[in-house]
Amino acid sequence: MSKRFAGSSVAANERVGQKSKENFARAQLVFPDGTSRITIDRDPVPIYVKRGVGSYLFDVDGRRFLDLNCNFTTLIHGHAFAPVVEALTNQLQRGSCFANPTESEIQLAELLCDRIPQVERVRFVNTGTEAVLFAIKAARAFTGRSKIAKIEGAYHGAYDWAEVSLAAMPDNWGDPAAPKSTAFYHGTPASVLDEVVVLRFNDVEGARRLLSLHAHKLAAVVLDPMPSRGGLIAPKPEFIAAIQDTARKNGILVIADEVLNLRQSLVGASARYGLVPDLVTMGKIIGGGLPIGAIGGRRDVMKTFDASAGRPLLPQGGTFSANPLSMTAGLAAMRRLDHAAFAHLEMLGNFVRDEVGRAISNRGAPLCVTGATSLFRIHPMVQIPNDYREAHPAPTGATLMKQLTRFFAENGIILPHGAVASISTPMVRADAEFIVDVFGGFLDSHQDMLNAIRCQT
Known part of the structure; x- marks a missing residue:
């Protein structure tokens, strides 16, 4: 690809900023595991957020992330609406x-x-x-x-x-x-x-x-x-x-x-x-x-x-x-969630799912995407699953999904690990294209892992 993405060369302890590391050290003194809820993603340290504006988050170290978590799909209008x-x-x-x-x-x-x-x-x-x-x-x-x-x-x-x-x-x-x-x-x-x-x-x-x-x-x-x-x-x-x-x-x-x-x-x-x-x-x-x-x-x-x-x-x-x-x-x-707002969300959701699916197909990657309207989820398997058991990933697939979340974070996108990603009304076509581009970068930079899963299917 012509675009350059962050990723494989970044050491695990450099995936979050210094202030997030300092905050986590403080948190470990007052919370049982350093966090206040089990759903917080940490790899190995959580990203601590300073503020949110529209579809973007800014962490305590000043870095910007497109937010596909939206507090577990809650913020359909994004931040500070x-x-x-x-x-x-x-x-x-x-x-x-x-x-x-x-x-x-x-x-x-x-x-x-x-x-x-x-x-x-x-x-x-x-x-x-x-x-x-x-x-x-x-x-x-x-x-x-x-x-x-x-x-x-x-x-x-x-x-x-x-x-x-x-x-x-x-x-x-x-x-x-x-x-x-x-x-x-x-x-x-x-x-x-x-x-x-x-x-x-x-x-x-x-x-x-x-x-x-x-x-x-x-x-x-x-x-x-x-x-x-x-x-x-x-x-x-x-x-x-x-x-x-x-x-x-x-x-x-x-x-x-x-x-x-x-x-x-x-x-x-x-x-x-x-x-x-x-x-x-x-x-x-x-x-x-x-x-x-x-x-x-x-x-x-x-x-x-x-x-x-x-x-x-x-x-x-x-x-x-x-x-x-x-x-x-x-x-x-x-x-403010009227017909026009839902049409906008569905249009962007359809674009992301279609383009992610196209990127998978073009590379023959052993992945699939599910979801509807403003929601999507990527799975480490070729066939779209029918239920929870079929969607349950093998160990190599689970590892790949963790790498996917990590790669997205390194390239400026918060993608929930093992959960649904959501689109918010302030997002525009350029944000959707950004998601697709980063996903393509992940596929191109993780061929060895993808081949390992391909051999198991």
Whole structure:
């Protein structure tokens, strides 16, 4: 290639600036592993950020990076989005939080009810984890059943039942026809594992059979229409139909987890793939960059939260639930996510996926790309996987993906490791071309590793 890229000659301890190294040394004195959350990428030291503007981050050493993480897809408008900054500034001058409700929570709820199909009533919480947690509780309260079903490898937050089989491995994930419920953390109660039925994504017959088998105890099936951690793989229409039809027939509620994938269109992801859920969990983009979560759905199911006649079937509170800062920021952000904004995101996403795919094809690289709209993920395998098990990389593939993230960082792009990459509205065609150029540089400079994977397939 004519372009010159950084990469293989840079020593591991030079991949971050001096101030990031100093910050990490301080952090190791106050955090168990030097970080405040497991999702922080470090190789071997995290990049500490000073500020963000639009689609770019600037670290504490003054270096600039195109941000494809966007705080795990949250910042759909990028950093320091002017309407959000203005809205928050005005709200802070009026107060940051109150025990009483505010008009802004009604306005944001009205927007969501008007926009998202099947959302007739809403309750706000503080995180996507809480949204899924209370959706599961609502399903239990409504049905009187305790079990849930979920997809193997799909992430639904840090709730014990939602974490089951999140990180299943080949040595413990069990029979393909009847996946084993596996613990995510040491000390998970065995009773939790017994309460979760694990399904394989896109396994039509398996979904019908397992849901039917456990129907009398299942309160809900939790389904992310395109699980990010599960590979960002498109759902088969017949799989969506199998889940929905079997659930309806057996009185099982369908919870669509759109905390991440609500960004797929103006009306979210479920409508895009033909899913008609009973409950929808939302978060990330609806908070404008501030902490938020929401549960929405059918009026009769949402009535489990209704405290107007006394103690509800499902009590739900939270000191910062529906706080005016998150409500105000979310409203400012969502009002500017119109048809034109989504068309722009989809155009750039299509360009990146198409051009990355073309670069792979032209070089015969043993890679593939998945995703939709403003989301994409690169896999170290030739065939597009159908589910989490097929997307699980071999050791050489996992090493290659780490090298990919490293190469991107060395060339000015934050590409999440082992997770979905996202495009934001301030990005332009030149940013998309930058992504493609750096990816091409990676392919050309890592032929030995690519050949090793090619020989294994």
